[in-house]
Amino acid sequence: MQIVLAPMQGVVDHLMRDMLSTIGGFDLCVTEFVRVVNTKLPDKVFYxxxxxxxxxxxxxxxxxxxxxxxxxxPEYLAINALTAIRLGSHGVDLNFGCPAKTVNKSKGGAVLLQYPEQLYRIVKAVREAVPAEHEVTAKIRLGFEDTHLAIENAQAIESAGASSLVVHARTKKDGYKPPAYWDWIAKIRQHTTLPIIANGEIWSAQDAENCIVQSDTPHIMLGRGALALPNLANTIRYGEQAYNWEQVKSLLVKYSGYEIYSEKGLYYPNRIKQWFSYLKLQYPEASEMFVELRRMRDARDIVNLLKH
Structure with missing residues (x-):
């Protein structure tokens, strides 16, 4: 089994990656996306x-x-993929799954799922540019409006030379509404030899077990579920007991405390509030505390609240 931490834009920053990977259970983290237009980005963007x-x-x-x-x-994605590798990235992942309207309007993310030939050109260009010892992977949804190109998209990505594929088991139109259609991943697997990682609606160890059976792959990617239950990966991999609220509060104190030494203004208090929107799904105490916390604009106040 491989368990990967998902690249959740605007949520899973380097501090969250550090915290969740330190708790344990993850084999790999994928960053928030680096937006590539028609330019070679400077190193500082990647850093x-x-x-x-x-x-x-x-x-x-x-x-x-x-x-x-x-x-x-394809050309500029290949150029910037080389920069990522040169700076030390463990492979490069290509985002063909982001459902955000602003991203799709600029012809990025899930909108590309309507054009298998473009997926092929992008993956092929990046694969040819990146040295063979480094993985080139991709993340897709089942489609844009529907699933009629799901298999063709996966085959295009495989033909272009991708190392593996993450499939979020919903279309762009589905957004994040349950359920996730894990059985569709199994259908894709019947038509490709690519290693496939299943993603979507994994909130518990039981969900992970169901997903693995229905998708016919042992590999999973965790996103919102890992934010709602911080030790979710360990509950899946090792049968660990889910964290109680006191353990979660200790994590929140650590995460909030970064702001005290930061020059980023209100950045981390806002991230804490984002995190609470997920924690509320697992912990009733989070809902109660958020009523008070959402008015706070200083990390010191947040830390003091969490310590009580």
Missing amino acids: RLCPELKDGGYTSNKTKVKVQLLGQD
């Missing part, structure tokens, strides 16, 4: 989104980190 590159591409507990790229131009 900003993936500070782990300065430490060999590892989190503090030596979990590998892979840079994700999002764009539509």
Whole structure:
């Protein structure tokens, strides 16, 4: 089994990656996407989104980190993929799954699922540019409006030379509404030899077991579920008991405390509030505390609240 931490834009930053990988259970983290248009990006863009590159591409507990790229131009994605590899990324991931309207309007993310030939050109260009010892992977949804191109898209990505494929088991139109159609991943697997990682609606160890059976793959990617239950990966891999609220509060104190030493203004208090939107799904105490916390604008106040 491989368990991967998902690249959740605007949520799973380097601090969250460090915290969740330190708790344990993950084999790999994927960054928030680096947006590629028609330019070669400077190194500082990669370092900003993936500070782990300065430490060999590892989190503090030596979990590998892979840079994700999002764009539509094969040539410039290939050029920037080389930069990511040069700086220390453990392979490169290509985002063909982001459902955000602003991303799709600029012809990035899930909108590309309507064009298998473009997926092929992008993956092929990046694969040919990146040295063979480094993985080139991709993340897709089942489709844009529907699933009629799901198998063709996966085959295009395989033919272009991808190392593996993450499939989020919903279409762009589905968004994040349950359920996830894990059985569709099994259908894709019947038509490709690519290693496939299943993603979507895994909130518990039981969900993971059901997903693995229905998708016919032992590999999973965790996103929102890992934010709602911080030790979810360990409950799946090792049968660990789910964290109680006191354990979660200790994590929140650690995460909030970064703001005290930061020059980023209100950045981390806002991230804490984002995190609470997921924690509320697992912990009733989070809902109660959020009523008070959402008005706070200083990390010190947040830390004091969490300590009580």
